[in-house]
Amino acid sequence: MxxxxxxxxxxxxxxxxxxxxxxxxxxxxxxxxxxxxxxxxxxxxxxxxxxxxxxxxDKGGLYRALAQRHTDALLSALRAALDAPAHRRERVEATLDTYLAAIEARPQVYRFLMHPADDAAPSPEQGFDVGRHSAPLLRRLGEELGKVIAERVDLGPDGEQTARIWGHGIVGMMHAAGDWWLGDRPCSREQLVRSLADLLWGRLAEVGDLPGGPVF
Amino acid sequence: MxxxxxxxxxxxxxxxxxxxxxxxxxxxxxxxxxxxxxxxxxxxxxxxxxxxxxxxxDKGGLYRALAQRHTDALLSALRAALDAPAHRRERVEATLDTYLAAIEARPQVYRFLMHPADDAAPSPEQGFDVGRHSAPLLRRLGEELGKVIAERVDLGPDGEQTARIWGHGIVGMMHAAGDWWLGDRPCSREQLVRSLADLLWGRLAEVGDLPGGPVF
DNA sequence: ACCATGCGTTACCTGCGGTAACAACAGTCT
DNA sequence: AGACTGTTGTTACCGCAGGTAACGCATGGT
Known part of the structure; x- marks a missing residue:
């Protein structure tokens, strides 16, 4: 035999x-x-x-296989940043910085991961299949971050739902800001990281109005 | 004559x-x-x-013309929400809700706007042209929101830079969360809006750790 | 009457994703 | 050994997409 x-x-x-x-x-x-x-x-x-x-x-299969390698690599780097023994703010900043450093280092790869052409099957289904198409990486990152948040942070009842929402929201914030930053390079990576962390830390709610704004 | x-x-x-x-x-x-x-x-x-x-x-031209119509429409709706005479939190919630309602009402249009196939010219340029490709709508929304923030909120020195970063970040958050929500429908629109606003209002910084988390 | 200009057509080119159909070679079974 | 099977590779092709060239046909100005 x-x-x-x-x-x-x-x-x-x-x-x-x-x-x-x-x-x-x-x-x-x-x-x-x-x-x-x-x-x-x-x-x-x-x-x-x-x-x-x-x-x-088919092409989608190749691209999926290709994407998974990079996604896995990026995800493990992000997990390391998230798991560092530090205060929450520092961990958040480290995570943002890790992501930005990754897309800065290999823009073409990043671009490929985020916009895999069309991939999705023609899907003659009538129902809205919105969402399945758009960058599986974003989804995966969002879900992953949501899980981490749910594990670590006490959000009370409905906490898991909130954590998922936040996960996807934060990932989207990171992505869009990173995409824009990578194109125009309007500032240093450090400043971008600090500003985004400030945003997540509620500075938008704290700062005062400028004169000439709405009356309320 | x-x-x-x-x-x-x-x-x-x-x-x-x-x-x-x-x-x-x-x-x-x-x-x-x-x-x-x-x-x-x-x-x-x-x-x-x-x-x-x-x-x-070419196809890109048609798609650009088509996109601009919808983008303009969406932008004016968002501007209305941003300009409402109300407290900041309410305005933020109204803006989020307006966006989500729009993508909920016409997912195909939204999908088209966010993923206009490839559009960008083959661009034989060697340099990274990352960014120009990805959904012009996101860029425009981010810039627009950044302008509004810079106009209305007192962010001190470097405020304009910070405002732009926040604009793109918030738009990205809205977009990614909306995209995910539209696909899986895990909760009501109201809850999504509230959770995202909470996130922007710094709840992430305030809430306590869960037991079993990192020692620090 | 004439001809320039814009609208519209048919027919074609290129390059893509994807798929037969066939050639050559490995090891396996009798 | 020799027939059998499965993998690896090829060439040649299909259908369809974006995009273009060349030509008909009307209209209106001179």
Whole structure:
């Protein structure tokens, strides 16, 4: 019964191949951005399209596999920042800074993760399928952060719901501010981090009106 | 010299035509989502592709024109909420609610605005052009809100910078939370609005730790 | 009468995602 | 050994998208 060992060897070989293909895809995405074509990826890997399709099914499959690697990496970095032994404010600042540093270091990857072209199947369903399309990374980050908040912070009844809302909200804040900052570079990373943390710390509620504002 | 009058009449006719085309495109986008094809739009308008291209240049042009209409509409609604004569907290809640109500009412339009396929030109520039691609609507909203904050709130030195950061951050928060909420519908709109406003009001900084958290 | 201009068409090109259909080679079973 | 099976790779193709060139046809100014 040599089949099992042979099958196993073939399986590990396939996984190895898969990793090679993903690395090639990575290089192309890093170069061409999110609209990298399957042809280009296949060429970079030194093979032709159908092999890619045999390994990943369709473009969405490849992109999902590719995205998961980076998402996992980013998530573990963020978790480290969230888990640091420090006060809450410092942890929040560290998390923001980790995210911003990551997108600053590899903008093309970030761009790919956030805007994976269209991916989603044509989905002839009539119902609103809004949401499934948009950057799975954002969703995952939001859910993850929501879980962490729910675990660590005492929000009373309905706390879990609130924590999820906050998780998605904070991630969205981080993302949009980071996206804008990465484009225009209007200030240093430190200042951006501090301002966002200030926002989360309720400074908006505390500061006074300027003259000429509404009467109330 | 009849040319001027004739030219003028033709110009207004062209503008009229343009509006008709935009309305047809609107209908198709409302039905097919953001991946509406030029062929489909032309068919809906009762004409053929080249006319569309003569009017709007390329797909990006049409989509930009289409987006601006909706963006303007949404922006004016938001401005109304921001300008209401009420306390800051109420204005913030009203703004959040206005946005959420809008995306709830017409998800396909919202989806189109946020993810206009690829739009951006192939841009052979080498430098990172990150940012220009992603939803111009988010940028515009962020800038707009930043301006309003800078006008109304006293943030001391560097206030304008801070206001812009906050503008983009808050808009991103609203957007991500709204996107998630629209997909999963985990709670009522009122609760979402209240939780987000709470977040902006610094509740994250105030609430206590749960037992079992980090030692610090 | 003439011709410039704008609206509209048909027919085409390119490049994409995706899929047959077939060639070559490994190891397996008898 | 030799037939059998499954994996790896190829070429050639389909359908559809965005985009364009070349041509008909009306209209209105000179």
């Amino acid at each position: 040599e089949t099992t060992r042979g099958a196993e060897r073939q399986r590990t070989a396939a996984e190895h191949r898969r990793r090679e293909l993903l690395e090639a895809a990575d290089r192309v995405v890093l170069r061409d951005g999110p609209q990298a074509s399957m042809n280009a990826i296949a060429a970079e890997a030194g093979i032709t399209k159908p092999i890619l399709y045999r390994h990943f099914g | 009849e040319t001027t009058r004739g030219a003028e009449r033709q110009r207004t006719a062209a503008e009229h035509r343009r509006r008709e085309l935009l309305e047809a495109a609107d209908r198709v986008v409302l039905r097919d989502g953001p991946q509406a094809s030029m062929n489909a739009i032309a068919a809906e308008a009762g004409i053929t592709k080249p006319i569309l291209y003569r009017h709007f240049g």
